[in-house]
Amino acid sequence: MTDAKLETDLHAYMEESATEPRSIGSGKIREVDAQPSLVIRCPVCQSLCRKHTNYNLTACPQCRHIYQTDLNVTVSYDAEYAHQYDTRPVKAMSELRWNFIRSCLELPTGSRILDVGYGNGAFLKRARDAEMSVFGIDLHTEDFGIPVVSFDTPLSYDVACFFDSLEHFPSFAPIFRLQTRHVVVSIPNTPDFVLTAPQRWRHFKPGEHLHYFSRDSLDALMRTWGFPKRLAEGYPEDDLRGKLKIDGRTFDNIYTAIYTRA
Numbered sequence: 001m002t003d004a005k006l007e008t009d010l011h012a013y014m015e016e017s018a019t020e021p022r023s024i025g026s027g028k029i030r031e032v033d034a035q036p037s038l039v040i041r042c043p044v045c046q047s048l049c050r051k052h053t054n055y056n057l058t059a060c061p062q063c064r065h066i067y068q069t070d071l072n073v074t075v076s077y078d079a080e081y082a083h084q085y086d087t088r089p090v091k092a093m094s095e096l097r098w099n100f101i102r103s104c105l106e107l108p109t110g111s112r113i114l115d116v117g118y119g120n121g122a123f124l125k126r127a128r129d130a131e132m133s134v135f136g137i138d139l140h141t142e143d144f145g146i147p148v149v150s151f152d153t154p155l156s157y158d159v160a161c162f163f164d165s166l167e168h169f170p171s172f173a174p175i176f177r178l179q180t181r182h183v184v185v186s187i188p189n190t191p192d193f194v195l196t197a198p199q200r201w202r203h204f205k206p207g208e209h210l211h212y213f214s215r216d217s218l219d220a221l222m223r224t225w226g227f228p229k230r231l232a233e234g235y236p237e238d239d240l241r242g243k244l245k246i247d248g249r250t251f252d253n254i255y256t257a258i259y260t261r262a
């Protein structure tokens with residue numbers, strides 16, 4: 001990284017980021033040059049980001065990814081965590097998710113469906129009812145009747161699903177080892193105020209949600225993994241989970257996208 005490139009990146013950040021304090025000017029660039037610890041790389045696109053301390057959140061000037069600066073996980077993904085979904089309408093949600101996938105992808109009987117962060121297994125049980133072969137990855141060790149695999153299991157899947165799970169990964173490297181034809185992602189839809197007033201948003205969860213994706217950053221992550229083509233997108237889960245009303249404004253709640261190889 002040359003000094004010139006560093007300056008260019010930081011200038012771009014300052015010009016593009018409306019939430020960056022106005023007081024930061026060329027004097028700060030020299031300070032950053034002198035203190036490389038103030039600069040970190042975007043976990044999605046590897047661009048230089050000026051490290052923030054407000055709410056422990058940093059924004060990437062390139063792909064507009066917002067992430068917990070220290071990427072430090074403090075929640076415990078144990079059986080209790082997985083069971084918190086037991087009282088929610090998981091059956092209706094699984095039906096809705098399955099129908100959204102089937103409206104987009106041809107999946108013959110026996111197709112291999114992987115759910116990363118499968119929780120209590122509700123979605124995979126719905127897929128199994130449709131005569132799919134199902135597999136799950138999760139951090140809990142509770143037996144929910146789902147065949148468990150790891151990121152290194154030598155299997156290739158037809159669909160790899162990430163429902164409310166992609167935003168939890170401190171590193172995306174394990175995900176890139178998975179072999180699959182399609183990817184389904186559901187993530188919180190990042191509102192425009194998250195850098196300035198994140199506590200107003202129910203999906204701001206320090207130590208648990210480490211990533212707040214933009215459209216660009218999700219596309220960039222999928223492109224890096226080998227899925228440059230977005231086949232479908234929308235907010236199907238909002239039919240059940242609702243839109244968010246915050247300070248008199250209405251926001252889409254959960255964004256879903258399906259990706260495939262070129």
Ligand SMILES: [Zn+2]
Pocket residue numbers: 042043044045046047060061062063064065217
């Ligand atoms: Zn980035």
